[in-house]
Each structure stands twice: as structure tokens, then as C-alpha cells.
Amino acid sequence: MRLRVLQxxxxxxxxxxxxxxxxxxxxxxxxxAEQRIDIYAQAYRLRLQEALEVDFPKLRTLLGTDPFDExxxxxxxxxxxxxxxxxxxxxxxxxxxxQAAPWSAQPALGELAAFEWAQGxxxxxxxxxxxxxxxxAEISPQEWPRLHFQPHPSLRRLDxxxxxxxxxxxxxxxxxxxPLLAATKAQAWLLWRxxxxxxxxxxxxEECWALDAWRRGASFGEICEGLCEWVAPEQVPxxxxxxxxxxxxxxxxxxxxxx
Amino acid sequence: MRTTTAATSRxxxxxxxxxxxxxxxxxxxxxxxxxxxxxxxENYMVGGGKALHFLERIRADYPMVMHGVSLSIGGSDTLNExxxxxxxxxxxxxxxxxxxxxxxxxxxxxxxxxxLLPLPYTEEAVRHVAERVCRVQDFLGRQILLENVSSYLSYxxxxxxxxxxxxxxxxxxxxxxxxxxxxxxxxxxxxxFDPHDYLNALPAERVRQFHLAGHTHSGEIIVDTHDxxxxxxxxxxxxxxxxxxxxxxxxxxxxxxxxxxxxxxxxLEQARTIAAPILKSLVx
Numbered sequence: 001m002r003l004r005v006l007q008x009x010x011x012x013x014x015x016x017x018x019x020x021x022x023x024x025x026x027x028x029x030x031x032x033a034e035q036r037i038d039i040y041a042q043a044y045r046l047r048l049q050e051a052l053e054v055d056f057p058k059l060r061t062l063l064g065t066d067p068f069d070e071x072x073x074x075x076x077x078x079x080x081x082x083x084x085x086x087x088x089x090x091x092x093x094x095x096x097x098x099q100a101a102p103w104s105a106q107p108a109l110g111e112l113a114a115f116e117w118a119q120g121x122x123x124x125x126x127x128x129x130x131x132x133x134x135x136x137a138e139i140s141p142q143e144w145p146r147l148h149f150q151p152h153p154s155l156r157r158l159d160x161x162x163x164x165x166x167x168x169x170x171x172x173x174x175x176x177x178x179p180l181l182a183a184t185k186a187q188a189w190l191l192w193r194x195x196x197x198x199x200x201x202x203x204x205x206e207e208c209w210a211l212d213a214w215r216r217g218a219s220f221g222e223i224c225e226g227l228c229e230w231v232a233p234e235q236v237p238x239x240x241x242x243x244x245x246x247x248x249x250x251x252x253x254x255x256x257x258x259x
Numbered sequence: 260m261r262t263t264t265a266a267t268s269r270x271x272x273x274x275x276x277x278x279x280x281x282x283x284x285x286x287x288x289x290x291x292x293x294x295x296x297x298x299x300x301e302n303y304m305v306g307g308g309k310a311l312h313f314l315e316r317i318r319a320d321y322p323m324v325m326h327g328v329s330l331s332i333g334g335s336d337t338l339n340e341x342x343x344x345x346x347x348x349x350x351x352x353x354x355x356x357x358x359x360x361x362x363x364x365x366x367x368x369x370x371x372x373x374x375l376l377p378l379p380y381t382e383e384a385v386r387h388v389a390e391r392v393c394r395v396q397d398f399l400g401r402q403i404l405l406e407n408v409s410s411y412l413s414y415x416x417x418x419x420x421x422x423x424x425x426x427x428x429x430x431x432x433x434x435x436x437x438x439x440x441x442x443x444x445x446x447x448x449x450x451x452f453d454p455h456d457y458l459n460a461l462p463a464e465r466v467r468q469f470h471l472a473g474h475t476h477s478g479e480i481i482v483d484t485h486d487x488x489x490x491x492x493x494x495x496x497x498x499x500x501x502x503x504x505x506x507x508x509x510x511x512x513x514x515x516x517x518x519x520x521x522x523x524x525x526x527l528e529q530a531r532t533i534a535a536p537i538l539k540s541l542v543x
Contacts, residue, residue, distance in 0.1 A: 003384055014372055025412045026413045031449075035480070036411045040376065081366075084345075086373055087301070123309065128307075154308075
């Protein structure tokens with residue numbers, strides 16, 4: 001029989017329990033064809049489930065083992081892997097949780113998954129050198145307005161309505177998580193990697209705006225103009241310089257591009 | 260240190276271990292007496308961070324080989340060119356002594372089952388796999404090694420034993436063989452054949468590397484879980500393989516239930532102890 005037909009039937013047995021493969025399994029003592037196919041089918045689901053357990057450890061703790069297993073199996077059915085590496089298998093989890101019942105009724109779950117997935121992205125994002133404070137000091141005053149910055153490749157931004165970061169941290173400390181609470185406005189979060197460690201912190205409204213503007217390619221001068229919405233014009237240069245220094249200190253900036 | 264065995268001109272690395280995340284820091288701290296490490300290629304196909312950080316440092320002190328799990332050399336989709344490019348990029352970074360993957364398929368129609376699924380042992384499959392191995396070798400600019408996998412079922416359309424299939428692919432594609440001794444043992448149990456028939460049928464000059472690993476019994480079937488120590492019957496089969504193939508780079512492959520590094524070093528020492536007198540007698 002043709003290789004492709006056989007492989008399609010085998011794959012269908014793993015994905016959806018299709019039994020066409022049964023007729024092509026050679027009889028061998030020790031186990032029947034069904035038992036032999038089941039070894040592959042069970043291993044397939046177990047392997048993918050383990051990958052999700054690695055990527056979403058606190059989601060699993062919060063939900064509990066059995067409910068997480070149910071979620072994992074539903075996710076495996078909806079999003080079979082299409083990547084060479086299991087590293088990317090869980091990338092649809094946050095969206096899946098917001099769309100699929102019964103999990104969609106608890107929007108905090110999707111946000112917790114998004115937070116855990118972002119940590120994974122930060123963890124193995126590309127490496128890059130970062131700018132030191134001394135380099136900033138060398139920039140002449142007339143260059144500042146047209147200065148652009150390039151973020152470290154690990155930088156990620158999340159907007160979260162729910163207190164899932166506090167929940168994550170409590171679970172990570174082995175403590176009982178606080179009750180899930182939603183705010184009326186989303187809280188902005190920044191995640192990044194410094195050397196090999198993952199960091200995150202919340203952002204105030206004007207810093208969030210400045211950071212997003214910077215990532216969209218705004219110059220230092222444009223950021224200063226925008227900050228006038230929150231800061232008195234005469235204080236804007238000092239405020240913007242202070243933000244920039246805090247980003248440099250946190251190793252968020254990889255490259256400065258002069259005007 | 261890389262040497263070459265006189266009898267077969269086979270590059271020889273000695274005794275190695277699969278490099279696992281759990282051991283990164285121990286390896287750098289202890290500088291263990293391991294001759295080389297094997298990495299899982301896909302684990303290092305990332306932008307940066309911890310995996311590449313430790314890879315670079317450990318590579319500075321140890322020879323390495325690359326071992327992939329997603330080439331799907333027997334798959335009936337077209338070869339994944341993005342994957343091959345990533346593999347080649349990683350090889351340029353690691354400069355491995357060699358690159359291996361498995362004689363299997365992992366999915367069709369764009370899906371990846373993340374398992375090493377068995378091929379039918381047919382002339383059609385020999386032609387199909389050999390042609391793809393040639394294309395991969397052309398692209399990478401080097402011969403690759405193909406590993407025999409453990410399997411739990413066989414197809415009624417197969418008309419040759421697994422060892423004949425592996426030998427035919429290796430000869431036709433002019434590729435090399437990574438012989439997993441545990442997988443031979445597991446499949447010999449699951450399909451009721453004599454594992455020595457397997458060893459005796461392989462072209463010795465193409466066997467470049469051995470894997471040793473543990474497994475788990477699931478009823479009447481043995482499952483290749485790589486989460487246990489190597490068992491005595493597999494050590495005995497290893498001794499037979501050393502007698503048959505001579506000096507072949509050997510490693511312990513533990514993928515789950517990872518013990519402390521020292522436990523694996525002790526297991527590796529057992530491989531050295533078993534092989535040493537056999538190799539001495541072969542030279543004499």
C-alpha cells in the first residue's frame with residue numbers, strides 16, 4: 001500500500017481514534033493490533049500534555065491536576081502540533097482559553113496563560129548587548145531630540161485586567177493565591193530578560209505610553225511631546241530623561257540610533 | 260578527543276552522554292570525565308537565553324554531536340526546508356562531529372506527532388527514504404546518521420525485516436548508522452525476533468555511534484521510555500555489538516526521570532568496563 005495512505009491512517013488513529021490502521025497491523029504475539037496502536041495514541045497525548053505542563057505550571061496549579069488534564073486534552077484536539085519543536089505547542093493556549101467553553105467564562109485563566117507564555121518567550125528570546133549609562137552620557141544635547149532606541153529582543157508587553165501576576169507569584173512562593181479580582185482598567189506590564197533572569201514590573205500610564213511609542217519607533221523628541229499630556233512641559237525633558245535612564249539601568253535598550 | 264579507529268577509518272569520540280538541562284551547571288562545575296556530549300538539536304533552535312548560553316560554554320570544553328527528532332526522513336510530506344535551514348544554522352554554531360536523526364516519520368499534512376513512528380519495510384519506503392537522505396546530505400554538505408527506533412507495531416505490507424531495511428537505506432543513500440542497542444532489544448521483544456540477527460545484518464563500516472538507554476514494561480510490550488537505567492540484557496547486547504562492530508562512540512541517553520550526573524557517569528563507566536576487554540581482545 002502507498003506510504004502516504006498508511007501514514008495518513010496512522011496519524012488519524014492518533015488524532016481522532018480512526019481505526020482504519022487496524023487492518024494494516026501485522027499480527028504478532030504479545031499484544032493485538034488495537035493495543036499496539038493505543039501505545040502510540042496514549043504516548044501522543046501524554047507527550048503533548050507534558051509540554052503544556054512545562055509551559056503553564058501555575059495555570060495547572062490554579063486549575064488543579066484533573067481540570068488541567070481536561071483542558072490539555074481539549075487543547076490538543078483543537079490545536080495539533082504543526083511545529084518541529086514542542087517548544088511552540090502551547091502558543092495558542094491564551095486565545096483558546098478565552099474562546100472555548102467552559103474556560104472562556106473565567107477570563108483570568110486566559111490572562112494567566114498569556115503571562116506564563118510571555119515568560120517563556122522572554123526566556124529564550126534572542127540575545128543582544130545592551131546600552132550602558134556611559135553611552136547615554138556621551139550623546140550631545142542637539143542629538144537628543146532625534147534619538148531612537150532599539151528594545152532588547154526579549155521585551156514583552158501585556159495588558160492584564162486580572163490580578164494574575166499576584167496569583168502567579170503567590171503560587172510560585174507556595175502560598176495560597178489571592179482571590180481572582182478584575183480591575184475596571186487594564187494594568188500594563190513589562191517583561192524582559194536580563195542576562196539569564198526573567199524580570200517583570202507594572203507600568204504607570206505615562207511610562208506605558210512612552211514605552212509603546214518608543215517600540216513603535218518614536219524619537220526621544222516625539223516621546224517628550226507626547227508626555228506633555230501627563231507632565232508639565234517644563235518638566236518633560238527631565239522626566240523623559242529619567243524614564244530613559246531607568247530603561248537603560250534595567251537593560252531594556254539594545255541600540256541607540258543617533259539623529 | 261577525536262581519534263580514528265584503524266580497522267574502519269571510523270571517527271571515534273569515546274564515551275559520551277546526552278546533554279540535559281538538569282546537568283548544565285554540574286557539567287560546568289565538575290568538568291566530568293565525559294569524552295563528548297550529544298545535544299537534542301530542536302532544544303537549541305531558539306533565539307537565545309539559557310540553552311544557548313550553556314551550550315556555548317559546554318561546547319568550548321567538549322566535542323559534541325547533534326541529534327534531531329523532527330527531520331521526519333520517512334514522512335510523505337515534502338522535507339521541511341525551514342527546519343533544515345535551522346538545523347544547518349545550528350550546526351554552523353555547534354560544529355558537531357556529526358548530525359543524526361531517526362529512521363522514522365513524525366507526521367503528515369503539516370502536523371507533527373512528536374513521536375518516532377514506524378515505517379513499513381518495503382522497497383517503496385527504501386527508495387523514498389534514501390532519496391530524502393541524499394537531499395538532506397546535499398543540503399547539509401555532510402553524511403548524516405540514522406538511528407533505528409523502538410517500535411510497537413509492524414505492518415502487514417512489510418516484506419523485509421527492519422535490519423534489512425536499515426541496511427538498504429544506509430547503502431543506497433550512503434549514510435551512516437546510529438545503532439540504539441536498547442531499541443534493538445525493545446523491538447526484538449515487541450516483534451519477537453533475535454536481536455543478534457539485527458546486529459549481524461548491519462554493514463559494520465557504517466555504524467558510527469551507539470545509544471544505550473533504559474525502558475519500561477507495559478504489559479507484554481516494552482516501551483522505550485529512556486527513564487530508567489540500562490538493564491542487564493541490554494548490557495549483554497552491547498557487549499555483542501562491541502564484538503561485532505569494534506570501537507564505536509557510545510553514550511547513555513536518558514530523557515526522563517533524570518538522575519544526578521554522577522549516576523549517569525557511573526552508568527557510562529559500566530559501558531567502558533564492558534567494552535574495554537572486548538576491544539583489547541579484538542586488537543590482539
